[in-house]
Amino acid sequence: MPALSPTPRRPKQASIENFVEMSPKVQPAAPGRKEHPKLPSRRQPKPAQPTPLCAEAVGRAVIKDFICEVSGQPRAFRGSVSAYTVKQGWYSILYEDGDSEDLIWDALHPLLARAAAAEATAHAASSRQLEAPAEVLKQPRKASQTAVAQQQPKRGKQAAEQPHTSQAVVAQPKRGKPAAAKPSIGKGSSQASASAAARVAKEPQRAGRKAAAVGVGKKAAAAALPTGGAPDKKQRKRKVDDAAPGVTCASGTGRTKAEPTKRQRKQREGEGQGPGSKGEKQPKAKPPTVEMLLPLPKLDQHYEYAPGREPWRTLGAFNWPINEEPDLSAEAVYSVRDVARAFNRHFIRAEVDEEERVESIKREIEEAKLNGTFKEGTKNPSKRPDRATESIMLGLGLAVRRQKDVGHFPGWDVGSRGYCRAELSCIGFHMKPVAGIDWVAKSKLPKGVPPFATSVMVSGWYKDDADSGAELWYTGMGGNDLLSTRLQYKDQVMTGANEALQGNIQLGIPVRVTRKQLDPNGHFGCAYIYDGLYDVTAMRRVRSESKTWVYQFCLKRRPGQAELQSECVTWGSISAKRTLVPKTRQGVVDLDISRGQEEYPVAAIDSTWLAGADHQGPRGDIPACTGLEHIAEETALVGNVVRGINRERIEELRAEAYEPKVQYVTDNEFVGRAAEKAAHLKPAALPVEFRGDPHAYLKQLNHGVAYNDKGQLFYARPVIYECCSAWTGCPDGKDCTQAVSQRATKYRLELFRTANGRGWGVRSLDTIPQYAFVCRYVGEVYDAAEHEHLVRTVEEQDAEYTFTMAPRPDLNWDGNVKQCPEEPPAAEFVVCGLRKRNVGAFLNHSCASNCFVQPVLDTHHDLRSPNVCIFASDNIPPLTELTLDYGEEYVRDWKDGCKCGAPDCVSTRAAHPPAVIAATAAAGKTARAVEASTAVQGGVKEDDVAAEEQQECKWGGSKLKQPSS
Numbered sequence: 001m002p003a004l005s006p007t008p009r010r011p012k013q014a015s016i017e018n019f020v021e022m023s024p025k026v027q028p029a030a031p032g033r034k035e036h037p038k039l040p041s042r043r044q045p046k047p048a049q050p051t052p053l054c055a056e057a058v059g060r061a062v063i064k065d066f067i068c069e070v071s072g073q074p075r076a077f078r079g080s081v082s083a084y085t086v087k088q089g090w091y092s093i094l095y096e097d098g099d100s101e102d103l104i105w106d107a108l109h110p111l112l113a114r115a116a117a118a119e120a121t122a123h124a125a126s127s128r129q130l131e132a133p134a135e136v137l138k139q140p141r142k143a144s145q146t147a148v149a150q151q152q153p154k155r156g157k158q159a160a161e162q163p164h165t166s167q168a169v170v171a172q173p174k175r176g177k178p179a180a181a182k183p184s185i186g187k188g189s190s191q192a193s194a195s196a197a198a199r200v201a202k203e204p205q206r207a208g209r210k211a212a213a214v215g216v217g218k219k220a221a222a223a224a225l226p227t228g229g230a231p232d233k234k235q236r237k238r239k240v241d242d243a244a245p246g247v248t249c250a251s252g253t254g255r256t257k258a259e260p261t262k263r264q265r266k267q268r269e270g271e272g273q274g275p276g277s278k279g280e281k282q283p284k285a286k287p288p289t290v291e292m293l294l295p296l297p298k299l300d301q302h303y304e305y306a307p308g309r310e311p312w313r314t315l316g317a318f319n320w321p322i323n324e325e326p327d328l329s330a331e332a333v334y335s336v337r338d339v340a341r342a343f344n345r346h347f348i349r350a351e352v353d354e355e356e357r358v359e360s361i362k363r364e365i366e367e368a369k370l371n372g373t374f375k376e377g378t379k380n381p382s383k384r385p386d387r388a389t390e391s392i393m394l395g396l397g398l399a400v401r402r403q404k405d406v407g408h409f410p411g412w413d414v415g416s417r418g419y420c421r422a423e424l425s426c427i428g429f430h431m432k433p434v435a436g437i438d439w440v441a442k443s444k445l446p447k448g449v450p451p452f453a454t455s456v457m458v459s460g461w462y463k464d465d466a467d468s469g470a471e472l473w474y475t476g477m478g479g480n481d482l483l484s485t486r487l488q489y490k491d492q493v494m495t496g497a498n499e500a501l502q503g504n505i506q507l508g509i510p511v512r513v514t515r516k517q518l519d520p521n522g523h524f525g526c527a528y529i530y531d532g533l534y535d536v537t538a539m540r541r542v543r544s545e546s547k548t549w550v551y552q553f554c555l556k557r558r559p560g561q562a563e564l565q566s567e568c569v570t571w572g573s574i575s576a577k578r579t580l581v582p583k584t585r586q587g588v589v590d591l592d593i594s595r596g597q598e599e600y601p602v603a604a605i606d607s608t609w610l611a612g613a614d615h616q617g618p619r620g621d622i623p624a625c626t627g628l629e630h631i632a633e634e635t636a637l638v639g640n641v642v643r644g645i646n647r648e649r650i651e652e653l654r655a656e657a658y659e660p661k662v663q664y665v666t667d668n669e670f671v672g673r674a675a676e677k678a679a680h681l682k683p684a685a686l687p688v689e690f691r692g693d694p695h696a697y698l699k700q701l702n703h704g705v706a707y708n709d710k711g712q713l714f715y716a717r718p719v720i721y722e723c724c725s726a727w728t729g730c731p732d733g734k735d736c737t738q739a740v741s742q743r744a745t746k747y748r749l750e751l752f753r754t755a756n757g758r759g760w761g762v763r764s765l766d767t768i769p770q771y772a773f774v775c776r777y778v779g780e781v782y783d784a785a786e787h788e789h790l791v792r793t794v795e796e797q798d799a800e801y802t803f804t805m806a807p808r809p810d811l812n813w814d815g816n817v818k819q820c821p822e823e824p825p826a827a828e829f830v831v832c833g834l835r836k837r838n839v840g841a842f843l844n845h846s847c848a849s850n851c852f853v854q855p856v857l858d859t860h861h862d863l864r865s866p867n868v869c870i871f872a873s874d875n876i877p878p879l880t881e882l883t884l885d886y887g888e889e890y891v892r893d894w895k896d897g898c899k900c901g902a903p904d905c906v907s908t909r910a911a912h913p914p915a916v917i918a919a920t921a922a923a924g925k926t927a928r929a930v931e932a933s934t935a936v937q938g939g940v941k942e943d944d945v946a947a948e949e950q951q952e953c954k955w956g957g958s959k960l961k962q963p964s965s
């Protein structure tokens, strides 16, 4: 019989406690070890030759040649020493492409020397423009030199922060002209040479050789290493004093003096006035570890183009979009959503393609090893589905690449989240796919306007960030070894993104702050959550953990913005002191309405009483199938985890002696005439030619593979044929990758009482990835005609919980929407959730739904009664209501209208704006449709709209109709 027998599943323990700490630590993929033929086995104890460097080598740069698998040519890869194993004397190296290897000192040493030489050569080239390195090294005077000097062994620990003890180093703009405030505190040529020399000092026995290698004279090396390796106390002190960057003034006086230009500096030095010249008087101030670079002048003067206006407005005068309020219009929201949908759809495919590409390269490498053509140092390829998807999106013109938005991003509210950086880049929210700061360069701005940042990512990678939630000292860009130690390895300079953040202070322009959060269901185990607009209020230069100089910018969250709402959010990388508003998980009325039948308990939460909202939904009672008898015991179990249980309400219901009229089931039950018909459903059978390879048969039936390895659909189809061991003989049974809907849901679903009279709704405590299986819609299966009769004749019976079982008539097998869908044959079976149901029957309607129905066949192959399976059409964040599109014509009949609250709800819109028609065809929406509606600029082409209107077709029930235009 086609009806599946219910399979009671073991309930998970203590559900509520798990909710808060939902994010397990994400383990980074272990980088593959390199084969290094010259090296002895790791088991042999090492090192043969003790090295003076040992742990000090950690963090230092290396360069090594590897054979590039594509060109077959050697290519130099940069990396750094990420760890040192004391016992064995091994140095772990992490390369720029994520690969790693372990080396002994003998192998490491030439690589270190090569990197040092390369760095010194680069600096020497720039130094030629300014001064002779040897001269400079006699009188080291700059910050980075000091930084290097401070790296010398046995130094005392620097204080972490000493705000306001600083030297103001700010260029004062002349009145009437925008400031070119650019404190040139960065590493100059002389500093570079000195740093090279100072590093040499760490290796006494090689100092002379290395000094020669990096082009630093003996004198210079001696300057860095006067006696036996480390500078004496006095020398160190002098260097520290010398480190005060730029032109200084007494702390606290407020006096500032413009930093001299390079030319001026050179001139002064020539005249013996410069800070590095022999005649210079050494300041006796205490070495600063924090320099407040404040106050920065506000650029409040009038640009010639818009006199008298505030800078914030002035930029607006150049038609630059500056969004002080979030734009949550239907057009903005849907255009962003459509780009995200297209991205994730292509991502699922790209993951498979990348897997294949990498596997084939690996095979080639293996073959090359076997037949002796392997080139030493060939690197293993790495998978980048995100970058591949980004190129596809750009190639198809689907990525929104427009002038950068300043302020809020249209269609992206506080709490909105993306699941990889490339997605945010395609949306246009943060266009730099790797850099943490996105900014508008000077070249894009009117003359005189400094660059400014639009968006920053707080990834928690910068060890020097100081984050208290609403206020954050954000470390600027540059000099960070993001690949291994995540420490600063060189001083940051006031250019690019740093200059841009400085521009934000001057212009009074806020930045969007997005925080990275662990999320096991994200593409890469994380999510990027928009936290709103922050003002950049101050800037300072501090010694980083690794003693180099970094810029830090004080970001303060603008008041009055929506708070991030989630109890499920645990800040992965920061200790946020800001109180997160707990989203309502108070008022549990039932801990598991499934009574242990589901893998995860399905709780029912009613917190509307807290806000004094009306309890009365469509049914005005507790969820069907809720028995109250066990509540007393179980509330004791959850203790203080569930705060504010609605005891009054429970007592009230107890007093009403509520008898649950509905039973929770996990599978369909054929009843009445349907049960008789079920005996004659077309059986599933494996053709002889596919014996031994049932998946090939499924591929043929489905016109391609249906699911990826993670259980996500590649796209929606009229119907999906799943693997079922009863007829395929598949040894994996329900664990088979092509038997997704036969397994219990992987997500922790719960019912919650909606606050606006829509009764109960469903949400998940986990992120649900796009195209993932959510749950089935099960209940009693009726013969359609018999059910129709019941609805007309039996008082209590209505069609509110009824779903037609039929393939989707609106889709082609390639997932595209049918140009002219033919009228489907009358449905023969319906699922009715009135008396028996599962959690799927509680999904409400939304005009902008985030789930869709995919018909699925498993035990039999009769197209008259496929299972009604619910899948996600977007990446759905935790605690977001899961909704379906019931069909417009059905919803229009509702007496009280639709209350979904979507930006363009059917009840609130007068006509059918084209953008909405394009956007609301949920997951069944085809690539073509998505692509049409997400044409560059997020707009919709008019002729595509017409086509969309033709194609638009709802799946809800049997009520299929061409929408009116």
Ligand SMILES: C[S@@+](CC[C@H](N)C(=O)[O-])C[C@H]1O[C@@H](n2cnc3c(N)ncnc32)[C@H](O)[C@@H]1O
Pocket: 617, 618, 619, 757, 758, 759, 760, 761, 800, 801, 841, 842, 843, 844, 845, 846, 897, 898, 899, 900
């Ligand atoms: C399948 S039930 C959904 C679960 C239902 N909310 C409950 O509490 O049992 C469908 C009913 O929910 C209500 N409903 C669903 N979506 C709605 C919406 N967008 N606006 C108003 N009522 C809605 C309507 O009463 C509808 O008949």
